[in-house]
Amino acid sequence: MLADVMGKLYHKYLRHLLTPYINSYILSSMCGGFEHRGVDFASLYINGFQDYARKHGLSWAVLFLDVSAAFESLQRFFVYGARISDAEAVGIFKACGMMPEMFEEFRQVLLDPTAFEQAGVPRVLQKLVEASHLVTWYSFSGLDTFVATRQGAKPGDPLGDIIFAFLICSILKKVHRYMSGICKYKCAVGSSATVLGELPAQEVDISSVNYVDDNAFLILGQSSNEVLQNLQCISGGILDIFGAHLLRCSLAANKTAVLLGLLGRGQRQILGDKRFFEEGREGMCLKVKCTMLGDCRVPVVKRYKHVGRHVVAHCSNNVDVQQHVVSAHTKFSSMAYSIIGNRDLPVHVRLKFSLIPVSRMLSCASVWYNLSPTSIRSLDSQYNKIYRTAYLGHKYHTRTNYTNKQFYEKHPHRNVLACIRGRRLRLLSRILAWAPEPLKALLADSHGYQKSFINELYDDLGWLWRSSSFPEELNMPDPASDPLAWNSFIINYPNTFKKRVQRAEEIECTAIEMPAASAMEGIQCHICGFFCKNVHVYSGHMHRAHGHKNPLKMRLEGSQCLGCMKDFRNRCRLFHHLSCNSPKCGQYYLNTQPLLDDETFKQQEAISAKIERTLKAQGRHAFFAELPVIRLVGPVPSRL
Amino acid sequence: MCSPPNNLLSKKNKFISDTTRHAAKARKQAAEHVRSLKRVHPGVWDVSSPLYWYISNLKQHNSYVKKCVIEDKRAWVCAQSEQIVDSDRIHNSRMVYKSMRVLERKPPQQVVCMEDEHGTLVVKPIQVRRCFQVKIAKLTNGSIVGVAQLIQIVTSVSVEVTNDDRLEVLDLVPTEPFMEALCASSAAFVASGEDGKPSELFKYYPKQMCKIIYPIIVQIMTNFREPLAWLGGVSHELLKGSLPS
Numbered sequence: 110m111l112a113d114v115m116g117k118l119y120h121k122y123l124r125h126l127l128t129p130y131i132n133s134y135i136l137s138s139m140c141g142g143f144e145h146r147g148v149d150f151a152s153l154y155i156n157g158f159q160d161y162a163r164k165h166g167l168s169w170a171v172l173f174l175d176v177s178a179a180f181e182s183l184q185r186f187f188v189y190g191a192r193i194s195d196a197e198a199v200g201i202f203k204a205c206g207m208m209p210e211m212f213e214e215f216r217q218v219l220l221d222p223t224a225f226e227q228a229g230v231p232r233v234l235q236k237l238v239e240a241s242h243l244v245t246w247y248s249f250s251g252l253d254t255f256v257a258t259r260q261g262a263k264p265g266d267p268l269g270d271i272i273f274a275f276l277i278c279s280i281l282k283k284v285h286r287y288m289s290g291i292c293k294y295k296c297a298v299g300s301s302a303t304v305l306g307e308l309p310a311q312e313v314d315i316s317s318v319n320y321v322d323d324n325a326f327l328i329l330g331q332s333s334n335e336v337l338q339n340l341q342c343i344s345g346g347i348l349d350i351f352g353a354h355l356l357r358c359s360l361a362a363n364k365t366a367v368l369l370g371l372l373g374r375g376q377r378q379i380l381g382d383k384r385f386f387e388e389g390r391e392g393m394c395l396k397v398k399c400t401m402l403g404d405c406r407v408p409v410v411k412r413y414k415h416v417g418r419h420v421v422a423h424c425s426n427n428v429d430v431q432q433h434v435v436s437a438h439t440k441f442s443s444m445a446y447s448i449i450g451n452r453d454l455p456v457h458v459r460l461k462f463s464l465i466p467v468s469r470m471l472s473c474a475s476v477w478y479n480l481s482p483t484s485i486r487s488l489d490s491q492y493n494k495i496y497r498t499a500y501l502g503h504k505y506h507t508r509t510n511y512t513n514k515q516f517y518e519k520h521p522h523r524n525v526l527a528c529i530r531g532r533r534l535r536l537l538s539r540i541l542a543w544a545p546e547p548l549k550a551l552l553a554d555s556h557g558y559q560k561s562f563i564n565e566l567y568d569d570l571g572w573l574w575r576s577s578s579f580p581e582e583l584n585m586p587d588p589a590s591d592p593l594a595w596n597s598f599i600i601n602y603p604n605t606f607k608k609r610v611q612r613a614e615e616i617e618c619t620a621i622e623m624p625a626a627s628a629m630e631g632i633q634c635h636i637c638g639f640f641c642k643n644v645h646v647y648s649g650h651m652h653r654a655h656g657h658k659n660p661l662k663m664r665l666e667g668s669q670c671l672g673c674m675k676d677f678r679n680r681c682r683l684f685h686h687l688s689c690n691s692p693k694c695g696q697y698y699l700n701t702q703p704l705l706d707d708e709t710f711k712q713q714e715a716i717s718a719k720i721e722r723t724l725k726a727q728g729r730h731a732f733f734a735e736l737p738v739i740r741l742v743g744p745v746p747s748r749l
Numbered sequence: 750m751c752s753p754p755n756n757l758l759s760k761k762n763k764f765i766s767d768t769t770r771h772a773a774k775a776r777k778q779a780a781e782h783v784r785s786l787k788r789v790h791p792g793v794w795d796v797s798s799p800l801y802w803y804i805s806n807l808k809q810h811n812s813y814v815k816k817c818v819i820e821d822k823r824a825w826v827c828a829q830s831e832q833i834v835d836s837d838r839i840h841n842s843r844m845v846y847k848s849m850r851v852l853e854r855k856p857p858q859q860v861v862c863m864e865d866e867h868g869t870l871v872v873k874p875i876q877v878r879r880c881f882q883v884k885i886a887k888l889t890n891g892s893i894v895g896v897a898q899l900i901q902i903v904t905s906v907s908v909e910v911t912n913d914d915r916l917e918v919l920d921l922v923p924t925e926p927f928m929e930a931l932c933a934s935s936a937a938f939v940a941s942g943e944d945g946k947p948s949e950l951f952k953y954y955p956k957q958m959c960k961i962i963y964p965i966i967v968q969i970m971t972n973f974r975e976p977l978a979w980l981g982g983v984s985h986e987l988l989k990g991s992l993p994s
Contacts (some may be wrong), residue, residue: 110983111940111941111942111943111982111983112943112979112981112982113941113979113982114935114941114944114947114948114951115944115946115962116978116979116980117948118931118951119962119966119969119979120979122923122931122966125931191909233917233918233921234921236914237918237970237973240969240973240974240975241975241979242980243906243908243975243980244906244980246899247982247983248981249983253895254894255893255894255895255981256892256893257891257894258891258892260891448826453823454826454827462826
């Protein structure tokens with residue numbers, strides 16, 4: 110969307126006038142770019158919440174909420190302007206297609222003061238903003254008609270996100286009031302002296318974490334029953350509050366979801382509780398009752414991608430690490446031939462371009478902690494592969510007999526752990542400078558708890574202290590004994606601190622000593638006794654040495670899954686669905702589908718191989734398809 | 750006010766050098782010739798055929814063009830890498846990203862110059878981004894109207910303003926130096942709107958542009974009404990351009 114630059118400049122000025130009001134109005138857990146709060150803080154809130162629950166032995170649940178077409182559905186009269194007439198209110202309500210039962214709640218919201226009034230924005234400024242949004246229009250080049258709208262934030266305009274932030278803040282405040290009436294349990298954290306400085310002892314209200322239109326609602330409880338009851342009740346209420354502001358929530362898979370961390374009972378036992386859960390098309394779902402949608406179901410997930418990060422129920426970042434390694438690999442493969450591994454280009458050029466997949470891979474590294482050996486090994490191998498390609502060329506990086514240690518000696522560069530530590534330390538300086546007090550208190554509370562983020566940060570500080578010449582130059586104490594001295598140093602001299610971190614990173618130019626894979630972790634072939642270090646090697650061995658074929662592959666024909674009646678567009682993607690994504694569909698195939706005859710099997714394999722080759726040449730995964738998955742016409746067979 | 754020099758818009762792809770362009774042209778002619786001969790003499794062409802020479806000629810053209818394109822690409826990568834950063838700031842990946850984006854998306858660029866009414870240059874010509882591609886367009890709730898209807902709708906509505914508001918708004922009117930600073934903070938290399946004024950002009954010549962924009966903003970703020978053009982925008986898919994020589 111192209112708008113006049115002069116108009117944008119004027120709107121930028123209006124935004125500048127509105128900024129002080131939004132800064133004082135927003136909640137401490139809103140991280141939409143205001144008050145220097147970014148996605149890293151949103152991620153830390155959830156990390157801190159999980160750490161708090163684990164430390165105090167509490168059950169928890171997170172409701173991730175996705176508002177469909179949030180910016181386009183915003184009703185401007187909730188944010189500013191005069192009251193609308195009854196006829197207009199009825200007309201707008203009908204046009205939004207809401208259930209008639211919601212009208213009473215909608216009417217109540219209309220009677221409340223607007224978001225600008227709540228935030229104390231002066232009347233004149235309100236009118237100026239109103240004048241900028243009287244009637245907005247957009248068109249497409251080549252058309253002589255326009256679309257005139259009176260709702261929605263203007264896309265691509267400096268006022269777009271700030272208007273939305275005002276509305277979402279007023280909604281979240283209502284949600285907090287509603288939740289405080291139901292949830293009795295809150296995080297009680299903080300003390301006079303913590304590792305992050307002096308913080309007042311307080312009850313931290315982190316009922317929600319917000320990043321622009323991504324919302325996560327956090328629930329704590331002493332027992333799993335308490336959490337589930339609260340969750341069920343709150344989910345309905347939240348949907349209604351959003352509905353009363355004429356914002357619809359999408360309950361489709363991967364949009365709105367519930368993540369559970371319950372103590373006491375096993376996962377299977379909990380999900381079998383018919384009071385709360387029932388089996389749906391997307392697996393287990395939480396039963397929710399609300400005025401807006403009646404009886405509805407919210408999918409229960411084991412992981413959810415929130416603000417660019419995979420949040421999982423257990424304390425591990427392995428899923429997120431693996432996802433970033435895979436995406437870096439995709440980027441790396443496409444660039445390896447033409448740029449990074451092209452020996453006709455000078456080395457310094459190749460090294461510069463190798464930073465693209467590396468930073469892609471380490472983009473979330475500052476919030477990774479408690480990394481398992483598997484994650485470190487996977488990160489390190491991918492990282493070294495990229496550097497080897499850059500130094501040696503794409504044809505030669507695998508042919509050399511260098512060990513990692515020799516390679517680092519020959520071509521010194523920072524190792525992956527130093528990169529991660531450096532990023533974490535930069536985040537620490539951001540936390541000390543900009544993090545809101547509740548977040549600091551939440552993080553400081555878990556200090557001393559063995560698996561907490563703050564422990565990892567101060568370990569990194571210890572690494573910095575040991576590896577640099579701090580003691581001689583600045584007479585700094587050991588961070589383990591006096592963290593407060595370090596805090597004041599980081600706050601007062603942020604640039605010096607960053608330079609020291611960079612220097613410390615550059616010193617770490619040796620290969621990481623990885624623990625050897627234990628012999629107990631491997632698998633032994635039951636036919637010939639050959640020892641395989643993991644399941645992938647084992648399957649490869651069984652195929653090569655004993656001619657075993659994958660039982661699922663021997664039953665697959667075409668690209669359509671008969672278990673869930675969906676078309677996956679190619680056979681490779683269907684195989685990935687059956688083998689990795691949907692064990693139920695995989696089991697359905699194994700139980701019901703007959704084996705293909707040899708000729709058909711060979712044909713199908715040839716088709717798959719051709720697709721794989723084409724995709725590999727494009728730098729894609731074997732299970733990539735340009736077109737999305739579509740639902741087929743017909744009943745879904747019973748899989749139980 | 751802003752006009753792109755016409756001679757800069759002829760090249761389509763900035764990666765391709767003139768040598769390659771000529772080679773590609775020659776290859777195209779050879780291919781067309783072979784095609785026309787094939788139409789006249791259908792059938793299988795073997796070594797003994799008199800037309801064999803044309804095919805081998807076309808193959809030579811093909812390999813030469815391919816070689817030229819690879820060389821051009823290599824030269825472009827080297828040129829881009831020189832612009833990134835020195836080796837001591839090698840870890841600034843943002844710069845690399847920026848360069849890579851240039852490499853991947855080939856953003857067409859052009860030179861604009863500001864002229865006064867007598868046709869003399871007011872500021873030096875500067876390099877700006879010319880366009881971007883719009884892939885997805887999302888329709889929202891709204892009514893589809895023609896130009897006349899749109900003007901009628903916009904003129905029919907207004908904000909209720911009292912005399913107090915007109916007085917109070919004077920406190921909010923920005924100062925001229927502040928507007929200059931705001932102009933200078935504009936982003937470079939972003940697409941301009943329907944008015945054709947690129948943001949680079951505001952960024953690099955804030956003083957001159959502030960003289961134009963400041964009276965307009967004061968008038969808008971005191972009248973509580975914005976121009977129609979500022980209330981919306983147009984989604985575009987513009988033609989690709991080339992780097993100025």
